[in-house]
Amino acid sequence: MPVVRRNILTDAVARDDYVRGVGLLKQGNSPYTTTQLGIPGPAAPVRTYDLFVVWHGRTMMTPIPPGGNPQVRNAAHRGPIFLPWHRVMLGFLEQNLQRVLNKPGFALPYWDWSADGDLGSPTNAQIFTPAYLGGDGDPVSDGPFAFHAADPATFTVRIEAAGPGGMTLRQTSRGLRRAFAQPPPFGWLTLPTGAEVKDALAFTPPAGGNPVDRYDTLAFDASSEGFRDRLEGWIPKDPARPVHLHNQVHVWIGGDMGPSTSPNDPVFYLHHCNVDRIWEGWLNRYGRIYAPDMTAPAGTYKGERIDDPIASPLGASATPRSVLDVSAIYTYDVLP
Amino acid sequence: MDPTSNPTIDPTKLKAAAEPGAFGGYLAALPHPPMGHDHGPMKSVRTAEYQGHRISITTTYEITVDGKPLMAGLDVDDSGMLSCHGLPAYQFVSAVDAVRVLIHNYPDYFGGGG
Ligand SMILES: [Cu+2]
Numbered sequence: 001m002p003v004v005r006r007n008i009l010t011d012a013v014a015r016d017d018y019v020r021g022v023g024l025l026k027q028g029n030s031p032y033t034t035t036q037l038g039i040p041g042p043a044a045p046v047r048t049y050d051l052f053v054v055w056h057g058r059t060m061m062t063p064i065p066p067g068g069n070p071q072v073r074n075a076a077h078r079g080p081i082f083l084p085w086h087r088v089m090l091g092f093l094e095q096n097l098q099r100v101l102n103k104p105g106f107a108l109p110y111w112d113w114s115a116d117g118d119l120g121s122p123t124n125a126q127i128f129t130p131a132y133l134g135g136d137g138d139p140v141s142d143g144p145f146a147f148h149a150a151d152p153a154t155f156t157v158r159i160e161a162a163g164p165g166g167m168t169l170r171q172t173s174r175g176l177r178r179a180f181a182q183p184p185p186f187g188w189l190t191l192p193t194g195a196e197v198k199d200a201l202a203f204t205p206p207a208g209g210n211p212v213d214r215y216d217t218l219a220f221d222a223s224s225e226g227f228r229d230r231l232e233g234w235i236p237k238d239p240a241r242p243v244h245l246h247n248q249v250h251v252w253i254g255g256d257m258g259p260s261t262s263p264n265d266p267v268f269y270l271h272h273c274n275v276d277r278i279w280e281g282w283l284n285r286y287g288r289i290y291a292p293d294m295t296a297p298a299g300t301y302k303g304e305r306i307d308d309p310i311a312s313p314l315g316a317s318a319t320p321r322s323v324l325d326v327s328a329i330y331t332y333d334v335l336p
Numbered sequence: 337m338d339p340t341s342n343p344t345i346d347p348t349k350l351k352a353a354a355e356p357g358a359f360g361g362y363l364a365a366l367p368h369p370p371m372g373h374d375h376g377p378m379k380s381v382r383t384a385e386y387q388g389h390r391i392s393i394t395t396t397y398e399i400t401v402d403g404k405p406l407m408a409g410l411d412v413d414d415s416g417m418l419s420c421h422g423l424p425a426y427q428f429v430s431a432v433d434a435v436r437v438l439i440h441n442y443p444d445y446f447g448g449g450g
Contacts, residue, residue, distance in 0.1 A: 030360045031357050032364055036360075036364045037360070038364075051360055058363065058366055060421070060424060071420070077424060091345075095350060095354035164408055164420070164422035164438040164442045165409055185426075185430075186437055239417070242417060247426070259423065312362070313354075313358055313359050317349060318345055319343070324344075328347060
């Protein structure tokens with residue numbers, strides 16, 4: 001039975017389950033240590049939640065194609081693989097939450113940030129009140145993810161990006177950081193609006209091309225034309241407006257949502273669940289199509305073509321093609 | 337890939353692979369990144385064609401902060417916009433801005449300024 005993912009603001013049960021489940025995944029040790037995962041310092045057990053932080057950070061260092069520059073294109077970002085990779089990641093978190101909650105019907109909720117963008121991007125929006133995710137701060141000081149130094153069970157960031165080079169991870173022990181709506185270039189003052197989501201969904205390539213040009217086009221990177229690059233937030237390239245949609249939400253929240261270890265903030269999953277919902281709306285509207293196909297040369301595009309394995313524990317069985325129709329696993333209450 | 341077979345991801349396999357033992361095992365088997373240091377300056381190579389001429393522009397940023405080299409991994413794209421590993425959702429118009437924002441986000445890496 002597929003589960004139904006709902007708006008967190010309309011489903012208090014999903015909200016409470018999410019908060020409780022994240023707490024359980026933060027407390028539970030995985031069978032692996034930092035040393036086994038290649039993180040320097042004394043060997044410490046890695047919490048199950050933090051496996052996701054490591055997975056995201058490592059995938060960002062995995063270049064496409066192999067041997068290429070992960071800053072140009074990596075196995076999870078800056079190319080067409082962005083949407084399939086994060087869909088698999090969310091599926092992994094949802095499975096783990098179902099397991100620790102002992103609730104097979106649990107569905108990851110989403111945060112429709114464009115609704116807050118339409119309200120003027122208030123930093124005290126309902127999602128950031130103590131009953132939901134808490135507000136900003138260094139450390140966050142209210143809500144379920146606040147830092148209380150004297151409480152050993154407090155929400156603690158344990159793995160972070162080691163420095164501005166962004167290529168290595170390190171251990172830490174501190175509270176969560178958020179810094180909403182910093183002025184550019186440090187942050188961004190507004191969240192994306194509903195009209196901007198509609199624009200990305202309505203993007204139509206020039207007539208006479210291939211139907212999949214609507215999704216992504218050569219050179220399948222952070223400059224390529226298409227729905228994916230709009231939703232990821234690299235285009236349109238406008239010096240006055242360098243961030244859009246997905247990227248804009250990371251930059252508006254700031255703090256731990258900035259580095260490659262952004263899954264440290266539980267808002268990451270609610271944000272990406274909304275990104276996935278927008279993609280699902282697009283697939284529903286235009287067909288379950290993807291680009292590039294396997295005629296794209298491996299020497300340049302291996303790792304993001306339709307039948308290439310997604311960088312995940314599922315190995316070769318998970319490909320972009322395998323996640324275009326996930327209706328057997330989950331659906332959304334409302335599609336844009 | 338046989339287009340007639342159902343390619344969709346199998347929920348049972350997803351459940352098994354998401355179990356912390358299997359999931360952590362995948363991460364442990366990934367090639368470990370080099371410890372304690374980041375990569376050196378990387379080159380951005382932009383190529384284009386104009387009126388039958390082939391253009392190639394190679395850019396390397398050599399940055400120091402307080403006299404110490406900073407391997408910021410800055411990359412410039414065809415539009416002239418910059419991105420960096422340390423803040424992967426950002427896009428910058430100016431390399432100076434990019435380094436300012438890196439200092440702002442990684443204060444303990446840089447220590448106190450003069
Ligand atoms: Cu990501």
